Amino acid sequence: MLSSETPNVATENWDLQEMSDQFWRHGFLVIPNFFNPGLMDCYEQLITQHFGHNPDFEHESEFLEKAATEVIPWFPQREGVTEFDRVQNNQSLNQLTTEILGQDWYSDYCMVMFSKKGTKGQAWHQDCSPDDRRQFNLNRLIYTADIQDRIGGQVAVVPGSHLRGELPAGDGTDDFPERVILKPTKGTVVLLHGHTWHKVYPIKEGYRSSTNYRSAPKGTPEGITDICVYQNMRYQFSSSSVVEDRLSG
Numbered sequence: 001m002l003s004s005e006t007p008n009v010a011t012e013n014w015d016l017q018e019m020s021d022q023f024w025r026h027g028f029l030v031i032p033n034f035f036n037p038g039l040m041d042c043y044e045q046l047i048t049q050h051f052g053h054n055p056d057f058e059h060e061s062e063f064l065e066k067a068a069t070e071v072i073p074w075f076p077q078r079e080g081v082t083e084f085d086r087v088q089n090n091q092s093l094n095q096l097t098t099e100i101l102g103q104d105w106y107s108d109y110c111m112v113m114f115s116k117k118g119t120k121g122q123a124w125h126q127d128c129s130p131d132d133r134r135q136f137n138l139n140r141l142i143y144t145a146d147i148q149d150r151i152g153g154q155v156a157v158v159p160g161s162h163l164r165g166e167l168p169a170g171d172g173t174d175d176f177p178e179r180v181i182l183k184p185t186k187g188t189v190v191l192l193h194g195h196t197w198h199k200v201y202p203i204k205e206g207y208r209s210s211t212n213y214r215s216a217p218k219g220t221p222e223g224i225t226d227i228c229v230y231q232n233m234r235y236q237f238s239s240s241s242v243v244e245d246r247l248s249g
Contacts, residue, residue, distance in 0.1 A: 016099040023100050027162035027196035030182060034093070034189040035142065039086065044144040046083060047209050050074055051114045070119035071200070074112040084110050087142055088213055093189065100191065101138060101217045108137065108214035108222070115153060115208045121200035123172045126229040128194040130165050137194035137224050140213040143184040153208030154201045155182040155190070161197040169246040170231040184210075194225065 023029040076084045087093065088107060097105060115121060128137050147153050156179045184190055192198065216224055227236050227243060234244035
């Protein structure tokens, strides 16, 4: 059996301080080949078994339309799928998380995000409100298969945008020339600040997934990601409602 304590890279040679500094400069950090391919194959099998190839959307039509977001979530740990604890308990990943967030950070939840062929991906957004720079979540995204151009689903991020405040208002068709396009490979970990502007490109073939182990620094309110910021709105998931129309004037 693969050990969740042993990643696929030589973490004893890491400069954790430099990695943390890079994260805080750019608002994201990409670590290829972090997890063993065998563990990723196990996760990929569980994900495809759960979703199949044509799952139904779980959000209401207003959200799908306004957010230009067609991603279907799954919370495997809530259903007792304990295999997903192996990444959450990984010592090296948690050591790096401590370097970035400080002591006594907490894990929020694990969420698999699945997109099927012909869907829009995710429009530009921030995972939590940037009104208070000290309060944010940290996304720890695990990729169980390669993100390929022929399939789509690449991730775009704007470096340093976690320090730029609220995502500019717009109709959702805007793009940013300074964006960086990420194509994570199998076993890659992407650490993403919750205030960083990011999007996911449309899915052209097959399907695309990522597994997000959300976390937050000590003192961050639970439910920090309940309100998500899009260019055209702020949306609250717990009430399934638009709490701010950013284009209304």
